Amino acid sequence: xxxxxxxxxxxxxxxxxxxxxxxxxxxxxxxxxxxxxxxxxxxxxxxxxxxxxxxxxxxxxxxxxxxxxxxxxxxxxxxxxxxxxxxxxxxxxxxxxxxxxxxxxxxxxxxxxxxxxxxxxxxxxxxxxxxxxxxxxxxxxxxxxxxxxxxxxxxxxxxxxxxx
Numbered sequence: 001x002x003x004x005x006x007x008x009x010x011x012x013x014x015x016x017x018x019x020x021x022x023x024x025x026x027x028x029x030x031x032x033x034x035x036x037x038x039x040x041x042x043x044x045x046x047x048x049x050x051x052x053x054x055x056x057x058x059x060x061x062x063x064x065x066x067x068x069x070x071x072x073x074x075x076x077x078x079x080x081x082x083x084x085x086x087x088x089x090x091x092x093x094x095x096x097x098x099x100x101x102x103x104x105x106x107x108x109x110x111x112x113x114x115x116x117x118x119x120x121x122x123x124x125x126x127x128x129x130x131x132x133x134x135x136x137x138x139x140x141x142x143x144x145x146x147x148x149x150x151x152x153x154x155x156x157x158x159x160x161x162x163x164x
Contacts, residue, residue, distance in 0.1 A: 013040075013080035019060075021068040021093065026060035029076045029091070036078055037087070048142045051121050052078075052087055055138050058114035059091035067093025067133065085143045086123070092135040 015036050019025035033056040037049040056076065063074040072094035079088040118125050122138035 013082065015076075015078045017076050018073040019076060021064050021072060021074050023064060025074065026057065026064045029060040029074075030057045032076065033078060033089075040080060042142065048087065048140065052089060052140055055089050055118055055121055055140065056091070058117050059089065059136050059138070062114050062136070063091050063093040067095040069094040069133075080142075081139075085141060087140045087142055088137060089122075089140065090135050090137040092130060092133055094133040 015032075017029075017032055019028055019032075030053050034044050034049055034053050037046075037052055038044050042048045042052075060074065060076065067074065074094070075090075075092040077088075077090040077092070079090070080086075081088055118136075118138050121140070123141050125136070125138040128135045128137065
């Protein structure tokens with residue numbers, strides 16, 4: 001991360017970064033999230049870090065795919081809320097004229113499940129309008145005793161892949 005282009009904040013519990021509204025920018029958002037959570041004491045292979053990476057990946061991919069305005073960046077904001085033992089993730093894009101949509105296609109469709117992933121992995125999520133564009137946010141509990149919704153697999157299982 002280039003610290004010279006990071007937005008300075010008054011607290012060590014918040015990170016704000018503008019990224020290009022491109023697939024590379026979305027990948028960098030996920031990597032930045034992994035690094036920042038590790039800095040805050042949640043190692044790369046911990047469940048909170050993996051879950052936060054998945055949520056950021058989905059929100060950033062949506063910002064790049066559906067919220068992109070040529071020449072405009074998107075913004076990633078990560079904020080620790082220690083009083084609630086929660087991480088708040090916000091991804092803002094420059095496009096406010098498109099409503100968010102859940103999957104409405106066939107099971108074989110390759111796209112359209114990002115918000116379902118955010119819904120399943122976060123405790124709360126929503127959308128806030130801005131003067132320009134919108135912010136999609138999600139809150140992730142960080143306590144180790146968090147119980148996932150019934151039937152939800154761990155966010156980043158550490159099982160070996162199938163052979164062959």
